[in-house]
Amino acid sequence: MSAVPDCQTxxxxxxxxxxxxxxDxxxxxxxxxxxxxxxxxRVLAAVHEDRAIRALVLRGSGGHFCAGGDIKDMAQARAQGTQAYEELNRAFGSLLEEVQHQPQVVIAVLEGAVLGGGFGLACVSDIALAAHDARFGLPETSLGLLPAQIAPFVVRRIGLTQARRLALTAARFDGDEAMRLGLVHFVERDAQGLEERLAEVLAQVLRCAPGANAVTKALLLDEQPLGPLLDQAARWFAEAVTGAEGVEGTLAFVQKREPRWAG
Structure with missing residues (x-):
């Protein structure tokens, strides 16, 4: 299993x-x-190729997920000019891209503030669980700013019609509305319910082969034209059937037992 870097935040x-x-x-x-x-x-890069890591659970401390970008960083960038703002903003977009394409299953547990950049992280998770009283929103335009790196991921998650409304009104909404929009998959009424749902989802993920999950995720996110995409999918399928996971999975089915990765 890969060593993860020491972190301060x-x-x-x-x-x-x-x-x-x-x-934190x-x-x-x-x-x-x-x-x-x-x-x-750095953490994502450290575990990217590690199939012993089956899932990443992303959550926040202190009762909140993430309230958006750090105003102190913006103040420091102001002294350095426009280029510093551009680099600061683009770095977060790169993070969203990397979370989106992380081979492991990414599960977001959303409580308290889920705003701006936190909203963006929710949009690139594979599975999102929310507290019913979590507060979601894209506040950027109310501050005279743009959800610049976040907007494309919001559109892909909930569609253009709803993304336009949320981005152009800075409206706040709760977990129940987030589920109605398709932003999250589960909404729970209390902390115990959230932990139980998380345990259930993780148990489901661990029944799936890690390599198969990684390639399936890549397939789902691939945006090339349909014909070439299906050609690529057929190649990946053939590799899976003849690979170690495919052999073990079919043998386990015939022998009426759990495959090794689910044990």
Whole structure:
């Protein structure tokens, strides 16, 4: 199993094939500083090829997921001019791309503030669980700013019609509305329910072969034209059937037992 880097803005724990990543700046409601962005990107890179890590659970400390970008970073960038703002903004977009394409299953546990950059992280998770009283929103335009790196991922997650409404009104909404929009998959009424749902989802993920999950995720996110995409899918399928996981999975089915990765 890969060694994960030491971090100042994140709490990391690995157990039973799961990497638990907790955004840990509670005094700022886990606002996304450039330092946190850099640390998250380093963690993702460290485990990218590690199939012993089956899932990443992303959540926040202090009762909040993430309240958006760090105003202190923006103030420091102001002194350096437009180029610094561009680099700061684009770094977060790179993080969203990397989370989107991470081979492991990414599960977001959303509580408290899920705003701006936190909203963007929710949009690139594979599975999202929310507390019913979580507060979602894209506040950028109410501050005279743009959801520049976030907007494309919001559109892909919930569609253009709803993305336009949310981005152009800075409207706030709760977990129930997030589920109605298709942003999250489950909404729970209390902390115990959220933990039980998370345990259920993780048990489901661990029944799936890690390599097969990684390639399936790549297939689902591939945006090339349909014909070439299906050609690529056929090649991946043939490799899976003849690979170690395919052989073990079919043998386990015939022998009426759990495959090794689910044991």
């Amino acid at each position: 994140l709490r990391l724990e690995t157990r039973d094939g799961i990497l638990w990543i907790t955004l 700046r509670p005094d700022s409601r886990n606002a996304m500083s450039l330092h946190m962005v850099d640390e998250l990107r």
